[in-house]
Amino acid sequence: MSNFAVKTSHVTKSFRGETVLKDVSLEVHRGKIYGFVGHNGSGKSVFFKLLCGILVPDRGAIEIFGKKLGIDLDFPDQIGAVIEQPGFIPEFTGYKNLKYLASIRNLISQQQIKEAIRNVGLDPENQKSVKKYSLGMKQRLAIAQAIMEDPELLILDEPMNGLDKNGVQQIRNLILSLKEKGKTVLLSSHIMEDIQLLCDEVYEFENQTLIPIQVPEIVRNKIYR
Numbered sequence: 001m002s003n004f005a006v007k008t009s010h011v012t013k014s015f016r017g018e019t020v021l022k023d024v025s026l027e028v029h030r031g032k033i034y035g036f037v038g039h040n041g042s043g044k045s046v047f048f049k050l051l052c053g054i055l056v057p058d059r060g061a062i063e064i065f066g067k068k069l070g071i072d073l074d075f076p077d078q079i080g081a082v083i084e085q086p087g088f089i090p091e092f093t094g095y096k097n098l099k100y101l102a103s104i105r106n107l108i109s110q111q112q113i114k115e116a117i118r119n120v121g122l123d124p125e126n127q128k129s130v131k132k133y134s135l136g137m138k139q140r141l142a143i144a145q146a147i148m149e150d151p152e153l154l155i156l157d158e159p160m161n162g163l164d165k166n167g168v169q170q171i172r173n174l175i176l177s178l179k180e181k182g183k184t185v186l187l188s189s190h191i192m193e194d195i196q197l198l199c200d201e202v203y204e205f206e207n208q209t210l211i212p213i214q215v216p217e218i219v220r221n222k223i224y225r
């Protein structure tokens with residue numbers, strides 16, 4: 001088994017001639033929390049989508065737990081991800097949405113789905129349809145979906161979006177408990193406190209590449225809005 005959860009080598013991605021990521025090489029160790037910061041449009045979401053196989057690099061290679069994307073597999077199966085708003089079915093309840101999504105791979109029981117919903121502070125018995133959910137409730141449900149199959153690697157793009165104070169605390173605790181279980185977590189956040197409290201290593205997207213930074217350095221010098 002590979003030592004790395006994620007390994008990217010010289011990954012480059014452009015859209016219509018505009019280079020977003022250039023020559024990005026990164027090694028992500030298992031069991032740690034990695035933070036990614038950078039200005040709006042600096043490429044955080046694009047990078048995460050490349051890791052999930054939603055986008056394909058123009059050049060370079062990506063390995064997830066030693067398997068090469070596009071060669072050994074197209075979509076890594078050990079990833080749970082929150083990237084943008086997931087396509088929940090508005091008329092279904094939260095539980096029914098996750099049950100439907102879980103039926104695709106059929107790996108987990110109804111109890112495990114309910115447990116994931118509880119772990120993000122929602123009630124699996126809530127009969128409200130998702131179209132009546134608040135932004136924060138939808139965000140919690142998206143996180144529940146990401147964790148429900150107990151993936152080895154979590155990719156969370158702005159996981160605290162729309163969450164109230166309690167929600168932020170719950171999700172922080174959840175992320176730390178995933179690390180305790182040996183999971184690897186990659187997250188982006190504009191909230192420096194999240195980065196400082198949660199992350200073992202932090203990278204900044206700047207000038208189309210990734211630069212490792214010390215946490216106190218970002219807190220002192222930068223505010224990302």
Ligand SMILES: Nc1ncnc2c1ncn2[C@@H]1O[C@H](COP(=O)(O)OP(=O)(O)OP(=O)(O)O)[C@@H](O)[C@H]1O
Nearest residue numbers: 015016020038039040041042043044045046047205
């Ligand atoms: N599918 C796409 N087609 C064309 N351009 C895209 C596409 N996806 C992203 N981009 C461009 O890539 C750049 C990086 O976008 P990305 O969403 O990764 O930024 P981000 O760092 O996640 O920003 P934010 O902090 O606002 O979430 C932007 O200029 C964006 O317009």
